[in-house]
Amino acid sequence: MTATAPHAVVVAGARPNFIKVKPVLDALAADGVRTTLVHTGQHYDDAMSGVFFADLGLRPPDHHLEAGSGSHAVQTAAVMTAFEPLLGRLAPDVVVVVGDVNSTLACALVAAKANIRVAHVEAGLRSGDRTMPEEINRIVTDRLSDLLFAPSPEGVDHLLAEGARPETVHLVGNVMVDTLLACRERARARSTLADLGLQAGEYGLVTLHRPGNVDDPAVLDGLLAALGKVATRCRLVFPVHPRTASRLAGRLPDGVRPLGPLGYLDCVALQMAARLVLTDSGGVQEESTALGVPCLTLRENTERPITVTEGTNRVVGCSPAAVVAAAFEWLDEPPPPRCPALWDGKAGERISSVLVRSLDGRSRG
Template sequence: MTSPPSTWAPVPSPRSAPESRPAAGVHAVVVAGARPNFVKAKPVLDALESTGMRTSLVHTGQHYDEAMSGVFFTDLDLRAPDHHLAAGSGSHAVQTAAVMTSFETLLERLRPDLVVVFGDVNSTLACALVAAKAGVRAAHVEAGLRSGDRSMPEEINRIVTDRLCDDLFATSPEAVEHLLREGAAPDQVHLVGNVMVDTLLARCADALARPVLADLGLRPGGYGLLTLHRPANVDDPATLTGLLVALGQIAECCPLLFPAHPRTAAQLADRLPAGIRLIGPVGYLDSIALQAGASLVLTDSGGIQEETTVLGVPCLTLRDNTERPLTVTEGTNQVVGRDPAMVVAAALEALENPPPPRRPALWDGHAGQRIAAILARTLPAGTGAAAPQRGEFRSG
């Protein structure tokens, strides 16, 4: 890993809550649409409010049923949304357009000083684009992640969102380097840590107290956890067949629990090998409890790569790349691809010789506070403050 340029420095941890409320009068719209967004939004929303900002929470409705989003509000102690766009499902174009159409109308009515978006889902791109065209300052939390694989829709969303946003909050030095290489101005880019870790550390005790393992008849260390949802894994019949063969072999020595997205469950039908137990989606706290109790996690989820690193649990990523390389270089994750023989060999090795627990710097539970402190210092008060001008806008 190369060092970030000398013009850039990480933001230190806040030592205490600010004595004054410098952002009073500023209105921030915080946008969440899918399950990972809610996890990221909670610490940022709380931290912005601690500075005196007025906040509006917008749920785009990209994940809209109780199992996929409703239970997360309870688990995260997240307040009910102030506005719900009810975008629903559809193709990438249909869903993105639905969010844009609804959010444009809402933004015209609210006229906020700031829009905050998270991650890489369609809602993120849609709301960043609307904010940019409306001249409203936009901040991207979890900026700069890159897998290098443009066949992933999320990669396109990341790249475009970072080009549109004015404030770019990164989780890792690699993300900072990506942003600066792509032409972001140094004063836009801030290494603040990982807001998902903020939520995990805040809610971990509650998660570990959950009865989910006992309810499922599991004992800590006596099972592996599996999650699959990416189209490259579940929509290609040959790829899915090969993965199921590998997973069946792993399940012979380590039974696997598989909480499945409804779309994934429909793809599997009766194809699951013996030893793999399919259950429905679980809430945030139960997901953390199941990860913490597993001897091994196999996944194609970006967020789970991060969570397992914090929990110190071995993780195998069933993809050819990751936008979160810090979980490999400074965590417990290994990118093993989709070749059945490679997956089985890596799983057996991880079970026999698990990697030592370790956690990246700044993944300390204070990322949300760092973000709020930066925005409170730099945002002008007053309804509808325009995005700052930066000369040649992010040419690069």
């Protein structure tokens, strides 16, 4: 690597970001790009951050902003005020942001105002629901970005319909699937199921963390009642997100077993051996499709419709009756495994190839 190698600052802030930046960092390093990894600290405890770095083989961050928690405004502002002086010192050729969390928006905004190019990995995803903070983050980040890396064709369609210049939009596949495929055999070899007393194909996996599901007592009560009915047919395990734990205290129905936060490899091991997944997580929708596991999304919409049209996901909403009916149907007759094109483990390489070509000039276009 020479002193004139292009320099990319890669930003990660929350647990899904760590999974997504690993293949990008590896591919950029292989292509001779100097990288600086910035951890904003949006997820900051070991259960939500440190264990993921270890499981993924992700190098320690070069800089940690320690933004911490808070309201959306407080957290976004904390990331921006910490990132701005760091970016001034680093003076990179490009800032790479991933996903749709507050750190993504904050760092994209700082870089754009500093006239530094922004590359958005996982661009173009839309749920159509602007009550979701993530949807606002996606829209604004895409408008600020100079390079837009879409994981699936509908992302490209959204970006072009919103006025993005075609030469800035690139269909590259799904970086989360890159990491999943790279780690699948390591996850399979772990003793996760044995340690929990589980047998492959004899349990369902639940994840819930969206504010619309866990912060509204009426919605949460309905979902818990539905899970209790599903558990009469298939016992369920529920790794509980920290923000959900206090809302569930003493309220889980029989047959639903709570677990503490898990590392990445344990999550994959549980997911790949599950009979059914019930979730409100976008990433879990993608992972279940890549693994060929039936998934029911407990939301009214999804920003990842390709998991429905080309995968094993169904969006069922939050009505208890609809959740139970769909779960019983798929326990009786699960969908066949299907996986979208370009979800082949090479998205990071495609992203790096585009970035290297775009950095040849080094000026922001």
